[in-house]
Amino acid sequence: MTLSIGQVAERTGLSVHTLRFYEREGLLANPVRRAAGGRRLYTEDDVGWLGVCIRLRSSGMPLPVIREYTELVRQGPGNEKERLDLLKRHREHVLEQLAELNACLEVIEHKVGIYEGRLPDC
Amino acid sequence: MTLSIGQVAERTGLSVHTLRFYEREGLLANPVRRAAGGRRLYTEDDVGWLGVCIRLRSSGMPLPVIREYTELVRQGPGNEKERLDLLKRHREHVLEQLAELNACLEVIEHKVGIYEGRLPDC
DNA sequence: GCTTGATCTAGAGTCGACTCTAACTCCTAG
């Protein structure tokens, strides 16, 4: 079973523009198949991979780094160490973001506390 | 005691360019004082406020919204409800980001687990 | 007085990540 670009857009929440853009940027693990006539045919696997990309993006991984990771995957077995390194580096980055966000949350909670009159103003 | 733009840059981690840019964008609660000769003189209060701005920014608040909040603060007492609304809206946004980041972290941990051989590949 | 380094302004440039346009093709329903 294959999906059109419009169906994939609906499923992933990405626009068709963005899907084509991501493809041009080399973010897809396997080249997207084409129907006679040149239209893209996506598989469920493609959608799954896009899901991973979306997660990596939304956690702040730049497109070039996602491409790098994609290329490692595309090359097949033999570079697991590099993939692991890349993921671990990103994990650190995510943990830093979580810490920073929590610090921000504290600032906000504090101010909300003040404005709700639960805390003395400073 | 006052600080030069360079000293504030050092303390906040923002560049002097960014400090001037933020001022132009209306992100400072009080207008920055000037020395004879036109140089900026920052107070500790200014640095404190910049710290808040940095936190709001790093948690994804767009500059125009920070300006909006700044303007409410600048107007003085009487608009606490609006400030509170704005902060609460942002708090929701931060909580969503935390949830999303945690979801990303799970994906990453899962993949790391696979590459470390602790999990069966899928 | 002279040099050096920080600061000033106005405005231009950059960068990442989309987002859209134009001009065309293709498929389906009526």
Place this chain on the structure above:
DNA sequence: CTAGGAGTTAGAGTCGACTCTAGATCAAGC
């Protein structure tokens, strides 16, 4: 057989947030 909607490409445009440049001024040490 034709009208409309979805798809195609190459390339241009936008947007947010900086980041830098040019050319001038200022303050401190020699």
